[in-house]
Amino acid sequence: MTNFSVLDGSIVGVYLLVTMIAGIMVRKYVGKVEDFLVAGREMNVYLGIASLAATEFGIVTCMYTAQNGFEKGFAGAIPGVLTFLAMYLVGYTGFCVKPLRDSGVMTIPELFEQKFGPRVRWTSGVVIVLGGLLNMGVFLRTGGDFLVSVCGIDPGYHEIRITELSVIGAGVVRIKFGYLEIMMTALLVGVAVYTILGGMLSVLVTDFLQFIVMSLGLIVVTFLILDRVGWSTLVNTVQTNYGEGGFNPLKNASMGWSYVIFNALLNTAAVLTWQTQIARVLAAKDSATGRKVYTGTSFFFVARFLIPGIWGIAALALLTPEQIGGDTLLAMPKMLSIVVPAGLMGLLVASMLAADMSTDSSYMLTWGSVIYNDIMAPFRKVPWSEKKGLFWNRTIIALIGVFLLIYGLWYKLEGDLWTYLGITGSIYLSSMSVLLIACCYWKRANSWGAAAAIVCGAAIPALTLILQKVGPYTEWFTQNGTVCGVATYVIVALAMVVGSLLKPRF
Amino acid sequence: MLNGISNMLTNHWFWGALTIACLAWYSTITIYVAIKGAGDIREMLRKLARGKHSNA
Numbered sequence: 001m002t003n004f005s006v007l008d009g010s011i012v013g014v015y016l017l018v019t020m021i022a023g024i025m026v027r028k029y030v031g032k033v034e035d036f037l038v039a040g041r042e043m044n045v046y047l048g049i050a051s052l053a054a055t056e057f058g059i060v061t062c063m064y065t066a067q068n069g070f071e072k073g074f075a076g077a078i079p080g081v082l083t084f085l086a087m088y089l090v091g092y093t094g095f096c097v098k099p100l101r102d103s104g105v106m107t108i109p110e111l112f113e114q115k116f117g118p119r120v121r122w123t124s125g126v127v128i129v130l131g132g133l134l135n136m137g138v139f140l141r142t143g144g145d146f147l148v149s150v151c152g153i154d155p156g157y158h159e160i161r162i163t164e165l166s167v168i169g170a171g172v173v174r175i176k177f178g179y180l181e182i183m184m185t186a187l188l189v190g191v192a193v194y195t196i197l198g199g200m201l202s203v204l205v206t207d208f209l210q211f212i213v214m215s216l217g218l219i220v221v222t223f224l225i226l227d228r229v230g231w232s233t234l235v236n237t238v239q240t241n242y243g244e245g246g247f248n249p250l251k252n253a254s255m256g257w258s259y260v261i262f263n264a265l266l267n268t269a270a271v272l273t274w275q276t277q278i279a280r281v282l283a284a285k286d287s288a289t290g291r292k293v294y295t296g297t298s299f300f301f302v303a304r305f306l307i308p309g310i311w312g313i314a315a316l317a318l319l320t321p322e323q324i325g326g327d328t329l330l331a332m333p334k335m336l337s338i339v340v341p342a343g344l345m346g347l348l349v350a351s352m353l354a355a356d357m358s359t360d361s362s363y364m365l366t367w368g369s370v371i372y373n374d375i376m377a378p379f380r381k382v383p384w385s386e387k388k389g390l391f392w393n394r395t396i397i398a399l400i401g402v403f404l405l406i407y408g409l410w411y412k413l414e415g416d417l418w419t420y421l422g423i424t425g426s427i428y429l430s431s432m433s434v435l436l437i438a439c440c441y442w443k444r445a446n447s448w449g450a451a452a453a454i455v456c457g458a459a460i461p462a463l464t465l466i467l468q469k470v471g472p473y474t475e476w477f478t479q480n481g482t483v484c485g486v487a488t489y490v491i492v493a494l495a496m497v498v499g500s501l502l503k504p505r506f
Numbered sequence: 507m508l509n510g511i512s513n514m515l516t517n518h519w520f521w522g523a524l525t526i527a528c529l530a531w532y533s534t535i536t537i538y539v540a541i542k543g544a545g546d547i548r549e550m551l552r553k554l555a556r557g558k559h560s561n562a
Contacts, residue, residue, distance in 0.1 A: 029554045042553050047546035050539050074521040081524075201554070208543050215536040222529060235517050247518055300535075303528040310525065 011346030012353065016190065019209055019357065023194025023202040033389040036199030037106055037369045038283040043204060048293035051207035051362075052280045053300045054214060058359030059143035059352050062308045064421065066332035069312025073238035073246025075255060076312070080305025082260070083267040084298045090271050091294025094287065099440045100278070101287035108273055108436060109374040115439045116450040118378065123451070124432065125374030127458050131428030132275055132367045133403065135421055139363070140188060140408035142329070143356045144180040149333035150349060185405060187353070188360065192401040195361040196394045200283060203361045210354035217351020221340060222307050228339055229314045237317040262482040265489045266426065269433035274425070275366040276359075308332065314339070364404075368396040424461070426485055430492045431457025438496050449500030456495040460488040 030036050043051070068076030090097055105111045109128065113121035194202045226234075238246035245252030249260055271277060271294070281290035315324070315335035324331045340348050372393050384392070431453045438445035438453075464484040467477040477484065515522050 029551055040554050042550040044546040046539050046542035050543045205547060212540050215532055219532055299531050303532050306528050
């Protein structure tokens with residue numbers, strides 16, 4: 001039983017309608033591929049901040065950060081603090097992002113071609129898309145889980161029968177479906193429609209609306225929780241369940257130094273190369289604007305982890321083990337379904353839909369841009385017309401949507417969500433960040449080093465994922481995902497250095 | 507309200523202060539970005555429309 005009422009449904013409906021109309025209306029401004037992929041490079045600071053913040057907070061973010069709060073206490077918010085530091089420093093100094101934006105490229109692999117050659121560009125594109133899409137694969141199901149839990153919808157499967165008449169006789173076709181799958185599909189189709197039509201322009205405009213709705217929902221619900229539960233109860237709950245480890249990551253049995261170091265490396269690499277983040281730098285008017293977007297958004301990443309983390313701690317304080325069930329990922333939405341009153345529930349669901357839609361649209365567009373710009377590039381012997389380019393970009397986004405539906409429906413997640421996202425993200429983050437730093441600042445870096453870094457960066461996280469599922473050490477690899485993560489970054493950096501030094505200089 | 511803030515700053519002050527900073531930052535930046543961002547959108551669309559006409 002939840003507090004989701006007709007009023008709440010109306011709020012959600014109006015929000016969805018306004019977003020869709022806004023997203024579709026700007027399609028008339030798209031005339032070239034550059035308009036579609038990087039909004040004609042006309043994005044200014046405040047729109048960039050709204051767009052970056054909205055993109056980097058989806059339902060999946062809210063779920064895993066709340067799970068971190070539930071399972072690790074306040075210490076679970078430490079990745080947010082590390083991201084803030086990394087993004088602020090990168091924005092302030094312009095480390096890598098300045099030369100990247102000044103080069104005028106549309107994607108990171110395009111820059112790599114200038115230093116390492118076309119093969120490295122193509123391979124980088126493949127690695128980026130592979131890591132990004134695997135990472136995004138869990139978004140839809142997690143978002144669906146949240147909405148089903150909060151709205152109190154029966155997730156059970158239903159069967160419909162369709163009487164079929166044909167020349168060979170009459171029969172009955174049975175189709176099984178659940179509300180979660182229907183909601184996931186409807187959400188994705190809605191997002192895909194405006195992303196396909198308007199590209200980055202639609203993404204930026206809808207992100208702006210979504211940022212406002214999302215922020216409003218997050219602030220109001222957090223004040224409500226602090227009022228209902230109280231700070232002392234939150235602190236006491238963490239103290240009782242996790243002791244000092246709930247406040248200090250270094251004293252937490254499930255975290256420690258390897259967790260902190262892995263997250264520092266992971267988040268710095270994400271700030272430098274994560275396609276959705278770097279797309280804002282590339283869409284900015286100039287490198288100074290891109291850097292201001294980074295410094296201006298940086299503190300948002302603390303809120304991104306801490307606010308849902310507090311929701312997770314509130315779930316720990318308010319729910320009984322029977323109410324939580326076996327899945328800690330669903331504790332936070334179950335708590336919200338009880339605590340948030342009718343009327344506010346509509347704002348909460350609208351804000352979470354806003355968060356999810358902005359993330360999905362941006363992810364589909366930015367990974368699609370790499371497929372078009374870098375993976376398909378060698379197959380274009382003659383430059384394509386703008387019309388043909390736009391057609392292929394739109395087709396790629398539609399295909400990514402289909403892939404997400406299939407992978408999002410069938411993949412069963414092992415371990416905690418943040419670690420899964422970290423490992424799949426590391427498939428490209430480790431190698432791409434090393435390549436980018438070497439490309440910008442190390443003259444001796446060359447294609448041999450780049451190739452070695454890409455191979456190690458993709459192989460080690462993929463091997464970790466496999467060893468978590470099969471073989472005699474599944475338990476060790478599941479428990480020590482962060483150690484494997486740190487090892488990946490170290491080995492990739494060494495591979496770049498050794499590979500580059502081995503290549504003869506003529 | 508003041509009691510609540512005082513409690514957050516004395517009971518595990520680091521996380522309390524960070525939570526207050528997040529809520530304060532979020533509340534103010536949302537309004538500021540909402541106003542300035544709308545101007546950015548208008549300017550961006552105007553420039554794109556102008557560029558489209560000049561290309562045509």
